Amino acid sequence: MTPADQHSASHMQVRDIHKRFGHFTALDGVSLDVAEGELVCLLGPSGCGKTTLLRCIAGLERQDSGTLHIGARDISHLPPQARDYGILFQSYALFPNLSVEQNIAYGLAGSGREQVRARVAEMLELVGLTGSEKKFPGQLSGGQQQRVALARALAPAPSLLLLDEPMSALDARVREHLCTELRQLQKRLGITTLMVTHNQDEAMLMADRIAVMNQGRVEQYGTPQAIYREPATPFVAEFVGQGNWLPFASRRDGHAQVGDLALRLPEQANGAASGRLFCRPEAIAINPSEQQDNRFRAQVREITFLGNRCRMSFELEQLPGHPLLAELDPALLPRLGTPDIWVALPSRSLQVFA
Structure with a gap:
């Protein structure tokens, strides 16, 4: 299914989201549709509102107005644990005192022991870390820690994956390799994904569509090809690529x-x-x-x-x-x-x- 075909199967709807911090307007009427199985990148400079939007979708911030839907569910005012998403942070946020398998199993509370063990093994195989179950985060490289964090986010089989600058702490070569792996994995699982980045190369490499944000607004929302070849505003033309x-x-x-x-x-x-x-x-x-x-x-x-x-x-x-x-x-x-x-x-x- 191509992104064009997917648009009729919208999985997440963001409608007219506003968010202020005191006198600062972080989000100024943001609306987006994310198709089922699509990977959308929120791209823009620091302070443009992309991370605030992700946090509103996650329920970690409460929008001042506007609505959020995943499928037919209105999640606008639900607590984070009721929103059915997995999230991967820039800082990995692994528990240093827990082993790899314990970190991945953290979101599987309530499942049976054998079920958890099988799911952890499945996730480790998925991210290429089979055999690392007993290791601790401090014994892993940055790229391996990021894989563990991804496995933990995917373990509960969420309907939505949120990525907050997931590659920014890695060096360039590891970052490019993990970007490619993550994109292939996302396609294979068919999981709807929203990713925040300020790195246009990451966005171009991974996204089905890109929302270029500036000063709390979406300046252009389209495919990487359209964003690059037909920028809608001077800001988009200057921010994406050279000109x-x-x-x-x-x-x-x-x-x-x-x-x-x-x-x-x-x-x-x-x-x-x-x-x-x-x-x-x-x-x-x-x-x-x-x-x-x-x-x-x-x-x-x-x-x-x-x-x-x-x-x-x-x-x-x-x-x-x-x-x-x-x-x-x-x-x-x-x-x-x-x-x-x-x-x-x-x-x-x-x-x-x-």
Whole structure:
């Protein structure tokens, strides 16, 4: 089932959630639908409200207004233990004096001893830690502790999994590996998941859909591809990935005037008479054909080697003092030859923001 198909099977509904702390508005009318089996990332900078929203859904904070539903159940005012979710924190929150099996079994109180033992074994196999039952958290690496915390969250078979910056305490290589493993596990279990992160790479790697949050609001909610390729607001364009901005003062005949340059706009561009043009670095063509639109002479200022790609800083001859970025294949470097090159900002890659 694709995310598009899932939207008709909404598992969680967040409606018009408001939350204030004194004079500070943490959440300002947030609404979301999360489909059954979907992984949604709440992405944004510190203080944007993403963790507050997760805590409201978990019942760890009480919203000032708005409603929360899981399936047909209104959980808006239920205590945390009645909301049927598992939660994984940034700090793991394992009990250091309990063994791995005791930590995982903690949420299975009330079940029979054999049932608990079987479920713990199943969870350890699921997260790849079979044989670690008797170890204590202090004997495990950070990645292994995170796996134990995940097993504990999944042990009661919740209908919803909440992840609060679950990878931020891990180094980059372990984090990327665990992100991939967690995503595969989530897909296999089909468990509806809501994850908070400030790391756009994590969001892009894992999410079916991303809610980009800013100042207590959702600025855009869509697939990773839509968020990156068609940012709805300047904030989303700046926060997700790299980009170039060109202010324009006027437009006519399908062109925007940027300094001494007239840039052809895409046919579907909005009707703003002035504003800013946005273009991703990888969309800029280096030494394009003469037929390419928006083709200009440029001066290379700096080239940074990044392994599988290079990032080039340059200025258009007719727009000095306004550095732009392009990304290119390292194989193109020998063919650049001189700092004087041609570049093109294809009209199809330009977005207009009023």
